[in-house]
Amino acid sequence: MPRGTVVLALGAIAHAAVLRAHDLRQSSFRFAHGAEHVLPDGRMLVDSYHCSRYNTNTRRLTEEMFADVVGRASALARGTGPVE
Numbered sequence: 001m002p003r004g005t006v007v008l009a010l011g012a013i014a015h016a017a018v019l020r021a022h023d024l025r026q027s028s029f030r031f032a033h034g035a036e037h038v039l040p041d042g043r044m045l046v047d048s049y050h051c052s053r054y055n056t057n058t059r060r061l062t063e064e065m066f067a068d069v070v071g072r073a074s075a076l077a078r079g080t081g082p083v084e
Contacts, residue, residue: 004042004043004044004079005043005044005077006043006044006045006046006073006076006077007043007044007045007046008046008048008069008070008073009031009045009046009047009048010048010049010050010051011048011049011050011052012031012050013050014050015029015031015045015047016031018045019045022039022040022041024039024040029045031047032047033047033048033049033061033065033069034046034047034048034065034068034069034072035047036072036076044073044076046069046072046073046076047069048061048065048066048069048070049061049065049066051066
């Protein structure tokens with residue numbers, strides 16, 4: 001993936017897989033819905049709860065929450081959102 005790429009991790013398992021692929025420690029990049037991490041190579045990792053039936057039925061993840069995090073990742077990918 002080119003420098004500046006934004007990766008949207010759908011769930012903690014995907015988050016951990018991205019970190020493993022980059023040989024990074026999970027303790028340095030905590031998973032949380034909406035969390036944004038700048039990886040050492042300049043790529044961004046944005047976290048979301050997985051859009052599973054369990055998460056949506058229990059309202060742990062709402063449509064609004066998911067739309068917000070996808071919108072934020074999209075803005076970062078386009079370069080129209082500030083890196084916080």
